[in-house]
Amino acid sequence: EIVLTQSPANLSVSLGDRATLSCRVSQSVSSNLAWYQQKPGQAPRLLIFDATTRATGIPARFSGSGSGTEFTLTISSLQSEDFALYYCQQYNSWPPLTFGPGTTVNIK
């Protein structure tokens, strides 16, 4: 089973600042990695697939980078609606499909 580790677990950021979230994978998943945003009481929302491609309707301030075992989600200028929980997920080698434990982005 491929294990995903996200860091930090909690990230405190001021409005307008940049946020950088990390996802490390226990073995190479090539570029088969997705990022999701989840707000309390809501379903996850796909932000990024194939490590770097924004999903439909996702603002350009969200960007993904990386390949292999190291990935990053960057939010270039945090807006109030961006404070949420973020998960990474690999779909390179499955079953099982696996998610990271999540990073919570808080207001500083």
Place this chain on the structure above:
Amino acid sequence: EVKVVESGGGLVKPGGSLRLSCVASEFNFRTYSMAWVRQAPGKGLEWVSCISASSSYIYYADSVKGRFTVSRDNAKNSLFLQMDSLTVEDTAVYYCSRSFDDSSWYRAAFDIWGQGTVVTVSS
């Protein structure tokens, strides 16, 4: 609007059964792989099962294998999850989700999610 809507959750005793349903609308359901993903209270996301567009490929997480059965009815734009021998560890919000790539069943990231249906297993 492209969407999926789950139903069928509820309170069930340990050892009991429940059948979840998910109805899709405004997209060509029969060409997409679908999945169930769950989230226990206060916990992260856990993949449960995937089914390819024509039901040729079906996979389960080890935690549910042998107890849960996924199926679909493309004529009715519907996805199902039959859950048997439920335990308290199955308590979660269950999400129905659509795989983003309709040209490859294996590329399983999910772009459409339902609002979830709550399953509570308790005596």
